[in-house]
Amino acid sequence: MATRWGICSAGKISHDFMVAMKTLPPEDHQAVAVAARSLDDAKKFAKTHNIPRAYGSYEELAKDPNIGSYNKKNWLHHVVVGLRPKHDSLCADVVYIGTIQTNHLSSCLLFLNAKKPVLCEKSLAMTTKEVKEILACAKKNNVFLMEAIWARFFPAYREIRRLIAQGEIGDVRMVRSEFGLSVLPLPRLELKELGGGALLDIGLYPLQFSLMVYGGERPESIKTEGVILDTGVDETLVVTLKFSNNRMAVFTSSSGLQLHNDAIVVGSKGLIRFPSHMWCPEVMVVNGKETKYPLPEPHLPLNFVHSTGLRYEAEEVRQCLLKGMKECPIVSHADSLLLAEVKEEILKQVGVTYD
Amino acid sequence: MATRWGICSAGKISHDFMVAMKTLPPEDHQAVAVAARSLDDAKKFAKTHNIPRAYGSYEELAKDPNIGSYNKKNWLHHVVVGLRPKHDSLCADVVYIGTIQTNHLSSCLLFLNAKKPVLCEKSLAMTTKEVKEILACAKKNNVFLMEAIWARFFPAYREIRRLIAQGEIGDVRMVRSEFGLSVLPLPRLELKELGGGALLDIGLYPLQFSLMVYGGERPESIKTEGVILDTGVDETLVVTLKFSNNRMAVFTSSSGLQLHNDAIVVGSKGLIRFPSHMWCPEVMVVNGKETKYPLPEPHLPLNFVHSTGLRYEAEEVRQCLLKGMKECPIVSHADSLLLAEVKEEILKQVGVTYD
Numbered sequence: 001m002a003t004r005w006g007i008c009s010a011g012k013i014s015h016d017f018m019v020a021m022k023t024l025p026p027e028d029h030q031a032v033a034v035a036a037r038s039l040d041d042a043k044k045f046a047k048t049h050n051i052p053r054a055y056g057s058y059e060e061l062a063k064d065p066n067i068g069s070y071n072k073k074n075w076l077h078h079v080v081v082g083l084r085p086k087h088d089s090l091c092a093d094v095v096y097i098g099t100i101q102t103n104h105l106s107s108c109l110l111f112l113n114a115k116k117p118v119l120c121e122k123s124l125a126m127t128t129k130e131v132k133e134i135l136a137c138a139k140k141n142n143v144f145l146m147e148a149i150w151a152r153f154f155p156a157y158r159e160i161r162r163l164i165a166q167g168e169i170g171d172v173r174m175v176r177s178e179f180g181l182s183v184l185p186l187p188r189l190e191l192k193e194l195g196g197g198a199l200l201d202i203g204l205y206p207l208q209f210s211l212m213v214y215g216g217e218r219p220e221s222i223k224t225e226g227v228i229l230d231t232g233v234d235e236t237l238v239v240t241l242k243f244s245n246n247r248m249a250v251f252t253s254s255s256g257l258q259l260h261n262d263a264i265v266v267g268s269k270g271l272i273r274f275p276s277h278m279w280c281p282e283v284m285v286v287n288g289k290e291t292k293y294p295l296p297e298p299h300l301p302l303n304f305v306h307s308t309g310l311r312y313e314a315e316e317v318r319q320c321l322l323k324g325m326k327e328c329p330i331v332s333h334a335d336s337l338l339l340a341e342v343k344e345e346i347l348k349q350v351g352v353t354y355d
Numbered sequence: 356m357a358t359r360w361g362i363c364s365a366g367k368i369s370h371d372f373m374v375a376m377k378t379l380p381p382e383d384h385q386a387v388a389v390a391a392r393s394l395d396d397a398k399k400f401a402k403t404h405n406i407p408r409a410y411g412s413y414e415e416l417a418k419d420p421n422i423g424s425y426n427k428k429n430w431l432h433h434v435v436v437g438l439r440p441k442h443d444s445l446c447a448d449v450v451y452i453g454t455i456q457t458n459h460l461s462s463c464l465l466f467l468n469a470k471k472p473v474l475c476e477k478s479l480a481m482t483t484k485e486v487k488e489i490l491a492c493a494k495k496n497n498v499f500l501m502e503a504i505w506a507r508f509f510p511a512y513r514e515i516r517r518l519i520a521q522g523e524i525g526d527v528r529m530v531r532s533e534f535g536l537s538v539l540p541l542p543r544l545e546l547k548e549l550g551g552g553a554l555l556d557i558g559l560y561p562l563q564f565s566l567m568v569y570g571g572e573r574p575e576s577i578k579t580e581g582v583i584l585d586t587g588v589d590e591t592l593v594v595t596l597k598f599s600n601n602r603m604a605v606f607t608s609s610s611g612l613q614l615h616n617d618a619i620v621v622g623s624k625g626l627i628r629f630p631s632h633m634w635c636p637e638v639m640v641v642n643g644k645e646t647k648y649p650l651p652e653p654h655l656p657l658n659f660v661h662s663t664g665l666r667y668e669a670e671e672v673r674q675c676l677l678k679g680m681k682e683c684p685i686v687s688h689a690d691s692l693l694l695a696e697v698k699e700e701i702l703k704q705v706g707v708t709y710d
Contacts, residue, residue: 174591174612178531180621223580225595225603236529238595238605240580248580250593252605257621259527260628264615266535275616 002030004097006067006116008058008107010036010045013121014098015300016307018049023296023311028318035061048300058107061095062114067158069115069143070095092321093345094119094144100188101195102126108134108145111333117144119317123200123210123343124336126354131340135333144321146313146328147336153312155293156284160265163286164213170269175213175249177206177278178200180236180259189255197233197352199343203253205279207346208339210241210249216335219243219342221273224349225254232354241342252338260292280306357385358673361422361471363413363462365391365400368476369453371662373404378651378666383673389418400471403655413462414589417469423448424470424498447676449474450498453680455543456550457481462529463489463500474500474672477563478555478698479691481709486695490688501668501683502691503521504563506669509647511639512567515627517569518641525624530568530604532633533562535591535614545586552588552707554698558608560634560700561618563694565596565604568620574598574697579704582611589707596666596697598610635661 005021007014014034021029031045031051036042039056046054055061075189094117097107104125111118118138125131140144147206151157179202190196192287199207209219219241226237236254243249252259264271275282285292295308302308320328327333348354360376362369368655369389376384381414386406394411401409410416449472452462459480466473479502480486493500506512519527534557538544545551554562566572574596581592591660598604607614618633619626629636637644650663657663675683682688702708 174535174607174609174614176533176607176614180529182623221580223578223595225410225576225578225597227601227603236601236603238603240548240578240593240595242580246591247580248582248593249593250605250607252529252531256531258626259531259621260619260626262617266612266614267538271613 001092002026002028003091003092003094003321004030004032004067006061006064007031007034007045007051008061008095008097008111009099010034010041011098012102012303014045014096015048016302016304017096017098017310017314019298019300020308020310021301021314022299023308024315026281029314032066033061033064062110062116067095067116078155081110092114092318093117094317094321095150096148097121101200102193105130105134109137112137112141112143112145113121115141115143117321118183119146119148119313121148122204123147124340126195126200128337128340128344131337135337138326138333142326144317144326145333146331147339148313148316149331150310150313151205151206151208151279152212152330153316154281154309155312156281157218159284159291161212163272164265168286169265169267169272169355172213172265172267173247174266175210175247175263176251176266177263178252178259179203179205179261179279180254182256182258184235184295185258186255190229190233192232192354193213195354197347198253198255199234199237202255203234203237203251204339204343206253207239207252209263209278209336210251211342214243214247214249216332216337216338217243219249221302222349223341224346225253226350228350228352232352234347234350237346237350239346258326279305280309283305356447357383358447358449358676359385359387359422360448361416361419362386362389362400362406362453363416363450363466364453365389365396366453366455367658369400369451370371370403371657371659372451372453372665372669374653374655374657375663375665376669377654378663379670384669387421388416388419414466417465417471422471426540447673448472449672449676451503452476456555457548460489464492467492467496467498467500470496470498472672472676474501474503474668476503478498478502478560479695481550481555482697483692483695483699486692490673490692493681493688494614499672499681500688501675501686502673502694504559504686505665505668506560506634507564507567507685508671509664510667511629511634511636514646516567518627519620519622522629523625523641524620524622525621527620529604529621530565530618531606531608531621532564532604532618533614534558534560534616534634535607535609535612537611537613539590539611541610545584545588547587547709550709551586552702553608554589554592554609554702557610558589558592558606559694559698560696561606562594564618564633565606566690566693566697569602569604570597571687571693572598573693574604577697577700577704578690579701581616581705581707583707587707589702589705592701592705594701632661635664637661
């Protein structure tokens with residue numbers, strides 16, 4: 001049976017997510033409802049993406065019985081007996097939260113408490129405290145939750161994890177990465193009340209990359225230098241992380257500077273490089289040898305670069321749900337918590353806090 | 356008349372310097388003597404590079420009358436009247452010091468006090484105190500002195516200075532560069548008594564690049580994280596510099612890790628990149644457009660990468676001497692002093708000091 005998606009927010013990333021979903025088999029993925037704060041927006045979005053139902057509030061989506069809540073008994077029944085369960089007890093349905101991040105806490109709690117599995121855009125929340133609240137809610141309700149760090153499901157990211165685990169470049173000692181876009185002025189990245197600041201949005205990518213390479217280990221030291229906007233949020237940050245056994249990472253994050261946006265992972269026996277688009281790479285170079293991982297073409301214009309790559313996390317979520325998992329090991333709850341804690345420490349060092 | 360070079364040290368870099376000199380017109384550059392601590396080494400080097408005289412001590416080279424000392428009167432006579440001055444009063448002769456850096460202080464003082472112009476390999480000395488002593492000695496003797504930061508005379512480096520000055524990429528806000536080689540074990544880089552430590556050797560390149568881009572301005576803040584060898588010197592450093600007006604630089608230096616060794620300069624209107632070999636680039640990319648600056652082929656095998664590019668600093672020294680200059684504005688005495696002070700602060704932050 002198809003995974004039936006509820007789409008929370010009719011914004012830019014939700015649009016791209018829908019375009020990406022169209023690159024997957026319709027028998028596996030279907031968007032069945034969309035909710036926006038404005039019913040008109042939801043209707044327009046539903047029309048564009050051929051979604052049956054549109055809601056003018058997130059609460060209505062949370063109550064939609066067509067997006068099934070996880071039910072182990074029915075899931076087992078389906079898997080073992082091969083019978084089609086009723087639509088309100090399907091195991092692989094999920095809500096995608098594509099709202100701005102100041103809204104993530106309330107939306108996550110809304111859908112998790114409605115027993116609906118959730119894929120929530122990154123950053124999962126504004127603070128460590130909020131992240132803990134969301135994770136506790138998922139656990140309490142025994143419902144799947146994942147932070148939508150789509151980068152980690154790209155084929156090149158899967159391959160880099162495999163190569164590192166197999167010792168292809170020996171012992172990894174350095175990760176250097178950067179993500180900077182010259183996108184200011186842009187309220188979403190400038191204004192604190194909209195969850196602004198580069199780190200929680202752009203900078204999350206090189207940070208999660210660094211943490212991924214070192215297997216989710218907590219850095220022993222964090223050193224930050226940066227440029228803070230008059231609005232009180234970070235524009236540009238340079239962050240150095242030191243892990244156990246003299247392993248290091250350094251990354252740059254910026255909403256004001258268009259950087260080269262490559263990444264390297266340096267080991268005792270070699271070097272792996274994403275020559276560009278480190279957050280959504282189509283090319284990887286391993287010890288000088290280049291491999292391409294081309295993305296499918298979109299059927300509609302995209303808002304963001306390489307967004308058809310959102311297909312990989314969508315399919316990953318489906319596979320996790322089909323297996324009855326409550327979290328994805330590639331972006332685990334522990335990963336989200338560590339990310340939140342490290343982000344908070346980085347921002348504290350340059351005087352940025354969110355209440 | 357030719358610039359007549361005295362070569363102090365018959366080591367690896369001196370060899371490459373000689374090979375590079377052979378790519379310049381012999382009527383402009385001639386090596387007339389070489390000195391080593393061992394006469395045999397000096398003789399062997401002299402034979403390889405067709406140098407007339409070989410000495411078993413640096414003192415003998417300092418006394419060699421065939422390497423003329425600067426004399427303004429004779430220089431003016433030469434330029435104005437066009438007469439050939441006597442060989443002991445030529446204005447464009449110079450000693451190249453290619454010894455290990457623990458020796459630089461004593462050798463610089465030796466040749467400067469002998470009124471011989473000096474091109475001394477980087478790092479100019481081990482400490483700020485030593486650098487000040489050398490600069491004062493050059494001033495006292497009114498003799499040309501330059502730290503051999505050969506990178507700055509590469510055509511691509513000249514071009515990047517021109518482009519930045521002309522505002523080609525707008526206001527520069529970020530410099531990111533790295534130089535790391537996996538060369539350990541190597542006594543010269545590991546042992547404190549040999550002047551070991553990556554920063555003074557390898558790390559000098561991205562540091563001088565950062566300082567050059569910002570016009571020799573002193574950074575307002577320096578933050579360092581790193582890995583220190585058991586021998587007490589730095590193996591890997593990540594350094595973040597912040598300059599006035601929110602301009603930043605970050606660089607990595609390593610004697611233990613083979614990095615990608617690129618560099619980018621990011622401005623409000625574009626990006627300039629050395630895709631590799633940032634310390635001796637043959638390629639520069641300006642806003643996506645690549646230009647090649649090929650180096651001449653060596654007539655003998657080289658010890659270091661792209662060493663025929665030493666030709667550019669050799670010719671620059673000649674031009675400075677022909678103009679009667681006492682320092683080169685591209686690597687000025689103030690540049691050498693700032694470099695020394697910033698290096699010392701960086702090393703202090705990770706607990707490395709040289710006595």
